[in-house]
Amino acid sequence: MLEIFLQTLPFFALIAIGYLAAATRFFGPEATAYLTKFVFYFALSAMLLRFSSSLPINEIFDLQFGLAYLAGCFAVYALFTIVALMRGTGWAIAAIEAQCAVIGNAGFLALPMLVALLGDVAAAPVLFVLAIDLIVFGSLVVIVITASREGSVSLGALRRIGVGLLKNPMVMSMSLGLIWSALELPVPRPADDFLRILGSAATPCALFAIGASLVGQTAERPAIAIWLSFGTLVIQPAAVAFFALWVFNVDPFAAGIMIATAAMPTAGNIYILAQHYGVAPARVSSTILMSTVASVTTLSFVLSWVIGTGPT
Template sequence: MLDILAITGPIYLVVAAGYLSTRLGLFERGEMRVFGKYVVNVALPALLFNALSQRSLAEVLNPVFLAAYALGSLVAMAVGLMWARKVSGKPLSAAAIMGMGMSCPNSGFIGYPLVAQVFGAATAGVGLALAMVVENLLLLPLALAIADAELPPGAPAESRAARVRAALAQSLKGFVRNPMIHGIALGFLFSLMGWRLPVPVAKAIDLLAMSCGAISLFVIGGSLVGLRMRGMGNDVFAITAGKLLLHPVAVLGAVLLLPPMAHELQMAVVLMAAVPMLGIYPILAQKHGQDAMAAAAQLGATVLSFFTLTSLVWLLKSGAS
C-alpha cells in the first residue's frame, strides 16, 4: 500500500498546499482563477501538443479508448438524469447539472497528474487528449443542451428544440475557441505530417508543459477554500457517489465489452473517469441556479477522491500483477 500512497500522496499534498496557501492568506481565492487561466490557456495546450505531436498517429488515435470513455460517461449521465428526475423530483435543468457532475471529470487538472504518476507523461498526455475530445464534443454540449431545454412557464413546447439548437451552437463556438482543442488539433497535424519544431521552440513548449501538473493541482486546492456542504446532503451524496463510483464502473464495463486495447490505456481510461468533476462545474451550474449544490459536490468529491482513487490504483495494480 505504501507504493500506492507514493503515487496518490504527492497529488493530494500539492492540493493541500494550494488549500493552505489560500486559507492562510498567501493567495486570494480569486487569484486561483489567474493560475487556472494560465493552465487552461497555456500549459495544457502545450502539454497536449507535446503528447500528440511526438507520437505516431496510430499510437494517438485510439477509437476504442474514445468509445469506452464516451459510452461509460453517457451511462453515468443518463443514470444521474433519471435519478434526479424520478427519485429526487428535480426539474430538468437541475437534473442535467447533476448528470454533468456524475459524468464530466476534471481530466486536465487531476486526471492527467494521476495517470502521469502511474504510467508516465506520454500515456497520460494521449489519454488526456482523447478524453478532452469526448468531453468537449459530446458530454458538455449534451449536458448544457439538456439543461437549457427546460421551458419557462407558459412557453410553447415547440420552443424546446430551438433552445436546444441554440445551446449546442453556443457549445460549438466555445469548442472552436478552446486553446486546449487548438493544442490537440496542432498535435494531431504534426503527428500526421511527421513535422518537428525547431529545438529552441520545442524546449520552450516542454517547459510550459512541465508546469501544468503542479499548478493545476495547486489551483484545485485553493479553489476549495470557502466552499460549504450544509443543507444539501442528499444531492451532494448522489453526485459524489455517481462521479467517484458509478462513472469509473460504467467506463470499466465499456472497456470489458469493447475490443481490447493496450493495457495501460485500459487502466488510464478508467482512472480518468474516476477523478472528481471538472473544475468549472459550479460556474456552469450558476446559470441554472445550481452553483451552491455544484460547489458542495465538488468539495465532497475532491476530499473523498483521495480514498477512492488510492483504492482504485491499488485494485488496478493488483489486477495487473
C-alpha cells in the same frame, strides 16, 4: 495499496497547500483566478500541445476505446438523469447532476497525475478521454439546459456552443497538435523544449489551483452531493471498466488509464457552467468538495490496479 497511496500523497499534498494558502488569505481569490488562468491558457495547453503533436494519430484515436468510454458515460449519464427527474427536478438540474457524476477532472488532475506516475505512455488515453469530455458532454449539457428553457435548440445556440469549443484553449491546443501530428511534421527542438518547460508547470500549479479553489466551495444538499460523489468516484469508473474490459476488449493498460481518468473527482469547470446558467451551483460546489476529499482514498485503489497492469 499503501505504496500507491504514498505515491499519490504528494499530489494531494499540493492540493492541501493550495487550500491552506487560500484559506489563510495568503493567496487571495484574485491570485487563485490568475493562477487558474495561467494553467488553463498556458501551462496545461502547452502540455496538451506537446503530447498531441508528438503522438501518432492512431495512438490517440482508438475506435474501441472511444466506444467503450462513451458507452460507460452514457449509461451513467442516463442513470443520474433518471434519478434526478424521479426526485422532481427539471431537465436542467438533472443534466448538471449527470454532468457531475460523469465528468471528472481530466485536465487539471488526471493528465498531470497519470503522466507523472506512469510516464508519457499515459498521455494518449487521457487526451482521448479529455477530448470526448469537452466536445461531447461539454456540448450536451448546454444543449439540454438551453432546450429545457427555450423549448428547443436554435441554430444560434448551436453556433454559440461551437464558438465556445473553438475558444477553449485545451480544445485549440489539442486540435493544433493533432493537425501537426497528422501532417507528420517534426517538432523543432527549441519548440519542444519550450513546450516541455512551460508544460512542466502544469502539474504543481494545477494542483495548487484546485486546492485554492476549494476554499470557495460550500456544502449544500449534502445527501445529493454524496450521491453524486459516489457516482463520479465509484459508479462511473465501474461502468467504464465494464464496457472497456468485458464488452469492447480494450487493451488492459489503455483501459486502466481510461478507468483511472473516469475515477477522478468532479471537474471544477462544471461549477463555472452551473453558475453561468444559474443551475444548482451550490450543489455542484458541494460535489466538487466532497469528491475531491474522498478521492484521496478511492484513487489509491484504482491506481494500484492500473499500475499493476503495466503497459503492454
